[in-house]
Amino acid sequence: MLHDGLHSLLDELARVSALPLERGETLPARAYTCERFHQLEQERVFRADWLCVGHVSQVARPGDYLRTDVLGEPLVVTRDEHGDLHALSRVCRHRFMDVLPPETTPEQGSLKRLTCPYHTWTYRLNGEYVGQLAGAPLMNKVDFDRAACRLPRYRLEVWNGLLMVNANPSAPPLGPQLGRLDAVLAPYRLADLVVAYTATWENVPANWKVAFENGSENYHHMGTHANSLERVVPGKDTVIEECDPRGYSMFTPFAADLPTAPDEDGVPPVGALIPGLGERELSGLRVAGLFPNLALALVPDSVTLLRWVPTGPTTHDALATVLVPAAAQEQPGYEAYVAASRRQLELIQGEDLVAVRGVQRGLATGPAPSGGRFSHLECPLWQFQRYLADRLVGAPVAIA
Ligand code: FES
């Protein structure tokens, strides 16, 4: 695309983001296909805002680590001997090898120190010295300042039990921005839940925003999920609760005549309820979203974190992390419950992928389609445009 192309695209983003919801229009189609727009998002959204990389239960004990790549940087989250969490670069300061390569190391585990597998340089993980070089064999015959050698650290906040990292040292703290969402999420006590399982769909052939937008409205239940979710949580009954510049929440009551879905052996597997939920939380599905790329699906027995991470202008990875109350793991039939939950997630995701891929094919047609209109249930998508415009439009574009 020519340089002018990006400017006209940003002008169009500015125009649609200024429209009231009643006259709201879809984002320009090129926002889902343009390489330079993708680069600008990487710089001003993904490297500038807080991103969820996992859940505290994945690094529960001192010495635990969790590998993540969602920031566009290879990172590891560690917990030190005082219980404090840190986010470190995994790029070794010798010749820049990944110190925890996915080819040979598990995604999470426990370590006393980080040892680069290339030439065995070793880094500390304890408290104030976290990331500091502890040892570098055969480096005593050259002029080498060991004390200055340290893995770069990233900012990390825990928000409702979620590990949030930021590549931007001057970004405002996340917690104070999210008071309204905090109130909505509080009954689910996310920090006390544990990870039941994770699932990943790599390189889905669609821009990440197509998937985030799909996950941020329940209008599509009546089409995409007509034979699954729509029977349990009918899209038309959804009420948008919060929709502000940082995120949204919405609630859909369970259908009055809930179908019971027996498992293969004829017995529906039952999970443990999240303790202390109120009447409202027990009676439906809540979906909450945090811009740019996190959505949570909250039901009485589990919370699913969904993240969509761009891997190019027209591809993304979809990551799901399913949380349950710790007590569920002690219940008889827990494994059957997890297996059934996984099947259900795969079924729903399979349905969503048809829509997500189909929308991307539509966006890539020429002349580019434009002027799609929102229903009232797509308020989160309308807010999302404002979030994007706020970060992408205005400051000069310096990408070559
Ligand atoms: S690159 Fe890590 S020790 Fe050489």
Ligand SMILES: [Fe+2]
């Ligand atoms: Fe869906």
